[in-house]
Amino acid sequence: xxxPVFKEEELTSGKILCTNIVDKKILxxxxxxxxxxxxxxxxxxxxxxxxxxxxxxxxxCPEHSxxxxxxxxxxxxxxxxxxxxxxxxxxxxxxxEVEISTKPL
Ligand code: FES
Numbered sequence: 764x765x766x767p768v769f770k771e772e773e774l775t776s777g778k779i780l781c782t783n784i785v786d787k788k789i790l791x792x793x794x795x796x797x798x799x800x801x802x803x804x805x806x807x808x809x810x811x812x813x814x815x816x817x818x819x820x821x822x823x824c825p826e827h828s829x830x831x832x833x834x835x836x837x838x839x840x841x842x843x844x845x846x847x848x849x850x851x852x853x854x855x856x857x858x859x860e861v862e863i864s865t866k867p868l
Contacts, residue, residue, distance in 0.1 A: 767858040774798070774859055779822070781813040784863050791852060791859055792817045792833075799833040800852040800861045806845035822847075 768782045768791060779792045781803050788803035794817045803811050805824040814825045820833045830840035831847050838844040851862040 764864040765853070765855070765860040765862050767855070767860050769859045771854050771857050771859055777817060779813055779815065779817055781811065782861075784861060787863060789850065789861055789863070790822075791861060792822070794833075795819055798852045798854070798859065800850040801831070801833060801836065802848040802850075805829060806847060 766784045769780055774780060774791060774793045776793050779790055782789055788811070789800055790803045790813060791798065791800045801822065803813060805812050805826065807824065807827060807829050810824065810826040812822055812824050816823045821830050821839060822833055823830050829838060831837065832839050833849065836846040836849040838846065853860050
């Protein structure tokens with residue numbers, strides 16, 4: 764099921780927004796013209812990554828700078844480790860929508 768979360772114009776490039784869908788904290792962001800959505804909590808020590816940085820197709824946690832791929836949720840720095848959930852995202856009628864009924868990537 765698709766959930767509208769923000770108006771399209773609220774999400775400027777490089778910005779990270781956080782929302783709750785059902786019982787999940789979800790981040791949405793735009794980078795290099797593409798939209799991404801992932802789980803908000805860093806699997807390292809459970810810190811929210813809403814104050815992190817998005818660059819190209821990666822997000823960096825603000826606490827200890829772990830870096831995750833926004834394509835598949837894999838840890839890209841400092842090495843192999845836990846993944847973050849990635850969710851489908853789209854724009855529909857001017858709203859950003861996130862799909863969370865299917866299993867995350
Ligand atoms: S809590 Fe995210 S890198 Fe440590």
